Amino acid sequence: MPRWFICLSSFALTACSATSTAAIPVYGYKIVHVYPHDTGAYTEGLFYKDGYLYESTGRAGESTVRKVELKTGETVQRHNLPSRYFGEGIVDWKDKLVQLTWQSQTGFVYDLATFKPQRTFSYPGEGWALTRDAKHLYMSDGSAVLRVLDPVSLATTGSIMVTADGEPVTNLNELEWVKGQLYANIWLTNRIARIDPVSGHVVGWIDLSGLFDISQMPDPGNDVLNGIAYDAAHDRLFVTGKRWPKLFEIKLVPPPAR
Numbered sequence: 572m573p574r575w576f577i578c579l580s581s582f583a584l585t586a587c588s589a590t591s592t593a594a595i596p597v598y599g600y601k602i603v604h605v606y607p608h609d610t611g612a613y614t615e616g617l618f619y620k621d622g623y624l625y626e627s628t629g630r631a632g633e634s635t636v637r638k639v640e641l642k643t644g645e646t647v648q649r650h651n652l653p654s655r656y657f658g659e660g661i662v663d664w665k666d667k668l669v670q671l672t673w674q675s676q677t678g679f680v681y682d683l684a685t686f687k688p689q690r691t692f693s694y695p696g697e698g699w700a701l702t703r704d705a706k707h708l709y710m711s712d713g714s715a716v717l718r719v720l721d722p723v724s725l726a727t728t729g730s731i732m733v734t735a736d737g738e739p740v741t742n743l744n745e746l747e748w749v750k751g752q753l754y755a756n757i758w759l760t761n762r763i764a765r766i767d768p769v770s771g772h773v774v775g776w777i778d779l780s781g782l783f784d785i786s787q788m789p790d791p792g793n794d795v796l797n798g799i800a801y802d803a804a805h806d807r808l809f810v811t812g813k814r815w816p817k818l819f820e821i822k823l824v825p826p827p828a829r
Contacts, residue, residue, distance in 0.1 A: 595735060595773055595776060596826045597775070598778065598824060598825055600778075600782065600822065600823060600824055602821055603807075604819075605818070605820075606641060606820070607644030607816065608644050609646065610814050610815070610816050611633075611814065612626060612628045612635075612814065613630050613633065614815075615660060615699075616658075616660035616661035616662075616671075616798075617800045617809070618662060618663065618800050619800040623638050623640065623641065624641055625661060627659065627661040627670055628658055629657050629813075630657060631656070634657055634672075635650060635658065636658070636668065636681065637650075638686075644818070648686060650688075652679075655675070656672045656677070657672055658671075659671040660698065660701040660702075661701060662702055663703075664722045664723075666683050666684065667682070669681075669701060669708070669725065670701075674697055676693055676696070677691055678691065696712050697713055698710065699711040699713050699745075700743075700744055700745045701746065702753065703722065707720065707728070708725070709731075709746055709753060709768070710727075711743040711755065713742060713744070715741045716730050716732055717730065717766075731768060733755070733764070733766055733772075734772060734773065735772070740773060742760075744756040745797050745798055747801050749801045749808065751768075752765050752766060752767065759795055761796055762778055763776070763779065763810075764777075779821075782810070782821075794813045794815070796811075796812045797813050798810060798812060807820055808822070809821075
């Protein structure tokens, strides 16, 4: 039904409204390249910078920050967190690297070049993931609300309620800024949400079903899809999962035209 169609009765109004709202497009994928990934890396945060992947891994006593060679999957630099912390999302800001922890309400700021800890910061609730644009950091905490952070003070300056078809989208996990949109893994699913950062609306889904068979993993209930990185200079999108043996470079396939 065209959007300019006018409903003439109260009975028709609901039907008109429902049919005039376009369905959220669902994108498929094409695998461009497959890279090795460390099966010891319980991936919680991921980003790409200057030819390397930067990865944060979780689990108490095993949490790390890593600089990883893309082609080989080898860790070339590593920092181990104190055993009481469960590492979560990371992001770079200028010469700093910022990392969240899960339930400790404590984050860390490192020197990006050396991974030397410089300071800590606090936040309420849980920490799940981080990404950034040119002015702000964005943080997920497992809810349907993304926090907007000042990149220097790391104080919360705003929030974004994420919805799809008018309903809140919970379990927003690993984040990445891609071409003006926020990409978010939906925890325990094969989907990535493409989010308009202004409205919070999900404007597209990426369905990664079939990308990797997690039934072969030691703990398929937890070794799930999680990890998005984007190489803006070469328009390359990378995805992986917790302890997966592979990291995938993919191209999105738009839904068929109607």
